[in-house]
Amino acid sequence: MIYLELLWVFIQVGLFSIGGGYAAIPIIQSHVVEAKGWLTMTDFTDLITIAEMTPGPIAINSATFVGMQVAGIAGGIIATIGCIIPSAIIVSLLAFLYFRFRSLSFVKDTLAILRPAIVALIASAGIGILILSFWGEGGFTTDVTALNIVSVIIFFSAMFVLRKYKTNPIFVMLGSGVLGAVFYLLL
């Protein structure tokens, strides 16, 4: 039964990808490419590229894509459902516990200690994207010629409107996309 197989594989992907996006890639690869042979390594690389180009979590994107390649639209839906079943159960339970017990002093202290760490994690993700956007795949260098000037201009303009006018981030992202198209295609 291909549908059950898809469901089971993506339940495992959903369950074991802790820590967001990139943690899911090796797990998907070992199941989908190596164990089941549903995709070739080239297909898989394409999938990761497309997952990064489209909105939404990589795990969800991969589930829909693999499911559709293997068993059509129904396959895509079933694989995606499999992927979110672990989250739905575990996170709902955690939500219940959080809203119930967050006023306990021990839970309060734990959350207070976690908050600064989360800011640091988000900062780390943000700087990672910033470096990718300024210097490309090669990573940070002191070489000025390697710097992507268009990205630098877009970044600082976006920062300016965000800090000064508190613009909705979605409009900032859309605007950056438009600027990107204008700079790269017309200039």
Place this chain on the structure above:
Amino acid sequence: MSRAKKYWILFTSCLYISAFTFGGGFVIIPLMRKKFVENLKWLEETEMMDLAAIAQSSPGAIAVNAAILTGYKIGGVFGAMLAMLATILPPMIIIGIISFFYVAFRENVVVNAVLKGMQAGVAAVICDVVIRMGTGVCKEKNVLFVLIMAAAFVLTFFLDVNVVYIILGCIALSVIVFFVKMGIRKKKANTSDKICAEIQEQKDCAIEEQTEVDSVEELAQEENQEIAKGEKEEEK
């Protein structure tokens, strides 16, 4: 606001936010913050950070987890499922369509130019929310929090330590803090007689309910002051 309307706003907000989470799970935090904290005022600023912490440390995608948590706050289990559905629909539909012509999409010049521009925008959106949240943490004027923030950044950014260990480390630290506080409490109980201790416990409860002081040090200070008070009462 009627229930149906609330659910409808939750569903459409999550749908709209999910359609724009380019560049990894954390982009959802600034987007949700704008919508649910600033515009709708359904969540508190610190609550949003707690939800981010839980979403990050649970299995599955951060965006989906954050949506489940927000939905739960607004409409219980039904709200959570509704928010989750709204979050997975946009990527499902978009990938569903693209999977028919993905090679053409991947190699399209316009698509690539727009995405390269958006990458810089996403970086700005995340940096903005980090500045906002970071100054929030610094304003609490607690050295421990600033140290945790700096240490977590060095560990994750420079040393590539897995996020799970950082979160486990924070939980371990809070256990230590818990025992330190227990120690302070015990000392206090020894210095006062039974009645005094009861009164103080009641006071403690009242204080815990009243204040939203998360700072461990401030709490410890308050307790020290109370010990002093208790001793004075004893003298009288």
